Amino acid sequence: MLDINKVRADFPILSRTVNGKPLVYFDNGATSQKPQIVIDAISKYYHEINANIHRGVHTLSQLATDAYEIARGKIQNHINAKFAHEVIFTSGTTHGINLVTNGFASILKPGDEVLVSALEHHSNIVPWQMLCEKTGATLKVIPMNENGELVMAEFDKLLSNKTKIVTVNHISNALGTVNPVKYMIDKAHEFGAAILIDGAQAVPHLKPDVQALDCDFYAFSGHKMCGPTGTGILYGKEAWLNKLPPYQGGGEMIKEVTFEKTTYADLPHKFEAGTPDIAGGIVLGTAVDYLNSIGFENIQKQELELLEYATKRLLEIEGLRIYGTAKEKTSVISFNIEGIHPYDVGTIIDKLGIAVRTGHHCAQPIMNFFNIPGTIRASFSFYNTKEEIDVMVEAVKKAQLMLA
CATH class of the missing domain: 3.40.640.10 (Type I PLP-dependent aspartate aminotransferase-like (Major domain))
Structure with missing residues (x-):
């Protein structure tokens, strides 16, 4: 079993704040954070x-x-x-x-x-x-x-x-x-x-x-x-x-x-x-x-739980659509909120300490297929938690209220 508190302690950057808020780092698809040993x-x-x-x-x-x-x-x-x-x-x-x-x-x-x-x-x-x-x-x-x-x-x-x-x-x-x-x-x-x-x-x-x-x-x-x-x-x-x-x-x-x-x-x-x-x-x-040393079985179990939990929580938001619903999927969720540009959501939730990726993710043909300018992408790693997902969901809801 993964001791998430012990794992998170390995990553010094996870204890920092951004804009006065605890960092929630959901941009792992772009680059992962580094443990102290590295x-x-x-x-x-x-x-x-x-x-x-x-x-x-x-x-x-x-x-x-x-x-x-x-x-x-x-x-x-x-x-x-x-x-x-x-x-x-x-x-x-x-x-x-x-x-x-x-x-x-x-x-x-x-x-x-x-x-x-x-x-x-x-x-x-x-x-x-x-x-x-x-x-x-x-x-x-x-x-x-x-x-x-x-x-x-x-x-x-x-x-x-x-x-x-x-x-x-x-x-x-x-x-x-x-x-x-x-x-x-x-x-x-x-x-x-x-x-x-x-x-x-x-x-x-x-x-x-x-x-x-x-x-x-x-x-x-x-x-x-x-x-x-x-x-x-x-x-x-x-x-x-x-x-x-x-x-x-x-x-x-x-x-x-x-x-x-x-x-x-x-x-x-x-x-x-x-x-x-x-x-x-x-x-x-x-x-x-x-x-x-962490073990890829532990990594996959943790990330699958995060994917399932985040999918469920995000779909509670009215007007939110997830792009990419393959049967075989890893811990990445790309989504948009109807009528709101992804960049605007990403900018607002950054003020709340949450790092996600917005844009076409160097995959413009995919965005063209869905006829969208880009998405908000939350990508999770084994050192992330469900509590962080809850923080992100509330931040997205706040952004939606501000931008509607």
Whole structure:
């Protein structure tokens, strides 16, 4: 069982006030808060072992290198990758997706097809649009329904021998929909297509098993799972990572350089040019350890209770509509109040200490589908409480009265 008071004590920011009110932080879909152990680990790195990695024979460099590679191993175990060199450190999900699209520029040709879903974040749409413009390939879209679910019958129809890669999020950032990614991976492979899973919104809530999923690529960010900003991971199957060309040129990603020819380093260094965010990578390992100490079963139980309770409480408000009512959903609620702009509600409840996200959430096609300018998004984490939800509901009611 989760001792919520003990868990909340791990997060120093949760005890602060905003506009004279206790902070209620419901913007976890944008970034999670950091436990003290993660904050301390960043300071400890710079206090004790700050040095560049992989390049020095001196003691500090070796200590930093060991800590960085231990963190890679932690993440390998966490996502159940077959090899540590299939784990590429990035600056975040967007970096990982762009790394793959850059590689596929050497693979795609006119007439090939790329499938994306209607539920995607812009970072999993725009790079593929750019890729198709560059290569002459065609971008096709898996449609969604009114519940915020992908239409699998249409996905099946879109797949063909022209499909070279499918890219879909594991969980929608705007609606909380959990997509049937295992089914989609298996179907894509029937047609010989690769598949990339955007796991940015999934990793705070579950442990992805990349071997069980059998995905070709899985990208996620550290800052949404209690880790530092500017960190992320791209998992790729060894065969695919060996097939793709390097994303960037520079130090670390080379084996030998002459003015006539450069030979690239082996995995994972082939895709890790330059000095990385060393502290960030090490501390991402600390964040993974922390989440596993809490236990993902406990996390999921707490967040499901919060989702169900918040859904019930919010629907008590007259004129309130929730967008995204999928059968499989995580702890995200996007909603609007009839006749009121979401930005106005978000501004008023911020004055009451409540942090939610308003706007299109970098998912404009979803907003266009519902013909709305955006939503108010409350996204919950395991350190949130039902009491905080009650505070938010009363604040939304107050905003409604003020703006009606």
